[in-house]
Amino acid sequence: MLWAAEQQQANVVFRGARVLDPAEGIDATLDVRVDNGIVAAVAETVDANEHRVVDAAGLVLAPAFVDPHVHLRTPGREDEETLATGTAAAAAGGYCAILAMPNTDPVVDSAATLGALVEAAKEQARVPVGFLAAITRGQSGEELTEMGELADAGAVAFSDDGVPVSSAGMMRRALQYASITGRPLALHCEEPTLSRGGHVHEGAVAAELGFSAYPSVAESVMVERDLALAAFEEQPLHLLHLSAAESVAALRRAREHGVRASGEVTPHHLVLTDAAVRSLDPNVKMNPPLRAERDRVALLDALRDGTIEAVATDHAPHARHEKDVPFEAAPFGVTGLETAFAVLYSELVEPGLLPLQTLLARMSSGPARIFGLERPRIAAGARANLVLLDLAGTTRVTEDGFRSRSANSWLLGRTLRGRVALTVANGAVVHE
């Protein structure tokens, strides 16, 4: 279900790293040897076998990250991102797998479009990439896609991300039919008659600044609807980019009642609130919008306790001229692949709000489980999917420093701690 260009398999030894694999229960200073792209030995000392030796003393070696939610803008907007640049950005961010959303032009709603992407990924993708296909043709909400054929062609999951499936009847049919594929639905929850025209969260900041607003309840009412349908049909679902405390509460309740529901949260919803909108910076405009502090706290609590299993960047590249306009004229979305770990480390782990182990799990094993991907792990015999982290290292985020083709980051000008020093994806060193 994941595709990448063939790359030279690594023969490398990481010497003296703090090896941290929460799912394997490892946290110790160890050597790790990779033979031809496969983890061959994890021990206090390993023979170098004439491999390249990386002195990893003082660094953390962890399972590489999995991003369940990126926009690669291909096909249609290759000026904003390509498979090559998007996966290079992923490599720089420490990812060994990313999942691309189907809201491209044309929409990925046929096996032909998906097939062309798969072929392109085999040529260009630096890091393994998987593709979601649309739930409805053209994401119009009116007709189901041929999910069976799309799954056979390699669709990882189904999503109309960017637009909600507004009809409850259509959502029910999608849940029913997707069951034959064994692939989950990934849902963008937004009740369009409540959110219409909104640029920012409906709260004190919108009231003061005058922005048309998009209330939390526009998300949570749809989350409640979809969880009710999933419970009724006994089908799994995944909730994309949760932003509201009420949505989190609904997800927690549903999981307690045995619904196979999962959720994800973005770095920006974990770190920022709608107060950031006072800057009028189009790079804090995203959908769903940044919400109130109580929402942010609820999201962080849910990430900590596992109600939300995955961090997703919702990496959404935009051309510079499209964001270099007043806030209301700008499109929704920000980039995130290259900064996700560093910003969450700087803002949540360093201040003691989130254990490092939890962050690593939510960025790797969590999303892998939700989408049925092989879990990146540090164990003899496993394909090498590793990230080497320099927690003390700092990075200044600048417009010309991105591998992504776009630079619409909300972190421009910021200095972040927690540098990705090296990434091994699918057995190959893809970044250092």
Added chain:
Amino acid sequence: MKSIHLVNDDLRPPGPPPRRHLLSIADLAREDVERLLGTARTFASSLDREVKKLPTLKGRLVVNLFYESSTRTSSSFELAAKRLSADTLTVKSVGSSVDKGESLKDTAVTLGAYDPDVIVIRHPQIGAPQFVAGATLAHVVNAGDGKHQHPTQALLDLYTIQQELGRLDGLHVAIVGDVLHSRVARSLIQAFALVGIRCTLVGPPALLPRELAVEKTTDIDAIRDADVIYVLRMQNERMQAGANYVPSLREYTARWGITPARVRSGQKVMHPGPMNRGVEIDGAVADSAESLIEAQVRSGLVVRMAVLYDVLTGGPVGVRALAAAEVA
């Protein structure tokens, strides 16, 4: 391959020196308001002379950039600049390259090439003045941006109230109507808080943003206690079928329209214009002795003169008491 740069924070290039703008009432302190109103009073006395033009801003260029139709704001800014001997250049979106799809950035840079001292901008989008301030070296004055701010309107309203009622502190103003879509209301709420005016918002529930930290009520009887009734324009586009902010204009007028019967003797009535007579305000009220609507228009000229003078002659940031008399 490029890499993310490692640069110390103290190695950042210095930004351009801060310039003085009037973008939002939220940027002002009470001293700023008092200084601006004082300057406006000085200019008002100069307008009583036979020759009304002052040489104060001779040789300066004021560009008026209007992306929305406007009568009183654009004409009063233009006249204010002319009364101070500045050169003026008015660009309207209709019939300009904006019509051809030019971005605000490109328009700002193009006009910036003429080295204007001040750009006065009205724009339908929130933050457009801040955007222009970032894209040019001009001093920027916000003449209304979307539903966000209309700071010179709020200042001229304070000036009018002070002239007509003799004070600001301790007064009570009721703002009636569509607060949700009103940049005038947002600027006024902040301006009233700065000068110690009690403010009550009155209107239909869907048009009163519940997150605004101001007294709010849907009950029109609440205007009885106010010294001033400030009537907002009921915008027709808000009343289109399907919007459902209120069921009909008829019902709005019946519940919240300002009629002679609802105005207590001694109360003053204001409106930022343009009025919908017979909708939010009865013509008899608009034309009554209690109406300050025409005084508001007259105040607009001197307050905008004061604003142009202030942004060009004040320090870059913060507050500096200027001897307004020296310009008289």
